[in-house]
Amino acid sequence: MSITDLMMDVLEKSGLMPLWQTVAPWLALDERQLIFMIATPVFLIVALWEYARIRNNPTLMDSREAIRNFALGAGYQITELLFAGIIAFPVFALLYQYRLFDLELNVFTAFLTFIGVEICFYWMHRCSHTMRWFWAAHVVHHSSERMNFSTAMRQNATNIFNGNWVFYLPLALLGLNPVWIGVVFALSLVYQFFIHTTLVKRLPAWVEFIFNTPSHHRVHHGRNPGYIDRNYGGVLIIWDRLFGTFTNEDEHNPPHYGITTPIPDNRLITLWTHEYADLFRDMAQSSNWRERLQRLWQPPEWRRGCSEKTGPSSQNQPSHQS
Structure with a gap:
């Protein structure tokens, strides 16, 4: 019995199946979603442990923001579900039906799935910073000026509609089972939860060389010049080293977290939509359809807040610009 079958059996025996089918009659739980559901209580426990240690430091922890972050995470999980x-x-499923290779699950294909998901995550994450349409969803994750475990939960409920999942489609076409892809992706996000902290400093050199660590990810969330748009890796940091986007954390230049332009307010709806609103405003003010469409894939700072008639924006901030 798979984990999905087990969960559906629990719903049936508990009498909750009719409610489940009423709320979402099309929904069939998959392993990826179940991993997130199981991991969430662990995230809460770890976040409370961290909270007890940094709650008196307002630069590291704000109780209201932490609650808001978990609410953002809940919105993300609900829309995904x-x-x-x-x-x-x-x-x-469609692409898998036309797969190029028939691959059985074994140690080699499991490792291949891990590497494939990691490479796809790197490019998805990089495009989420360098293409404005994807940044419109990802910006909410970077808009906090604090770095703690609750920040990991700060996700956008629009992610599933935003389409960043398309980066993983080639894996299914190659012949990697979508269930395997989903499981590895979910486990990668579980790992990444634990690198959102200031309590862990540097790890052994060999770990820092291969894996994404709290130190590397603090750089990724920094808005300091030299830190913006760096360290995109998920579990591994080797892709950043290979593709020239790696930067070490400098103890003499600690990261300042957040984005370069403050968000209008902290309402959930604003956090989810403010960059979409700015994007659509800029598209509406553009002088022609070519420029309107370009805004979707150009960097977030490209001609921001102006049209082709008025020329490029005087600001030239990298993609932590909100």
């Missing part, structure tokens, strides 16, 4: 099955999964 309700809509992934009708938006993303059919596309993965």
